[in-house]
Amino acid sequence: MPGTSGWFKEGAVRGFGELESAVMEWLWDKGEPATVRQVHTVLCERRELAYTTVLTVMDNLYKKGWLRREPAGRAHRYEPVANREQYGAQLMREALDASGDREQALLNFVGRMSLEEAVALRQALSTYERKISGK
Structure with a gap:
């Protein structure tokens, strides 16, 4: 599993906000679908974030067409649409x-x-x- 170094870089992924960029960077590094809980856990290693904040960001990325999702029990697994x-x-x-x-x-x-x-x-x-x- 990828480490956390490099996330929250200034301007790491242009066009996305800071948290959107961190989510996309981690999902690209991971290379496989992940739940909001997994993303939240990793991003919280670097900065305190509410679970609902990460959920909202990932839902927004899904609505913008940058992530696709599939049901995973009561949650969803998300993955980038583009590399x-x-x-x-x-x-x-x-x-x-x-x-x-x-x-x-x-x-x-x-x-x-x-x-x-x-x-x-x-x-x-x-x-x-x-x-x-x-x-």
Whole structure:
């Protein structure tokens, strides 16, 4: 089972609130469905939280479409609908859509990349171009 280091990081998962981020980080790390009780127990190792607070946050994430749930006795087991990478890609898509000038936004984004990130982007673009061209 994953440890608790890294949760409650400032801006760990952008787009989520602090507690939503902590829940999502832990569920992604765990890699399998978990009950509110399990999440509450782990998050309380770092900070005092009411069970109902964690329940509300997880229910909100479910209603927003970020978690799915299945009955588990009188409770539910929750799991993320998307992985971290899919979530990050959606945030990037939303940021690009919200920019006034997509070309400038992309140039600014690329201009902040490390060499390793630029190489990974070039490889991803090549793979995508081959995929859509049918080659």
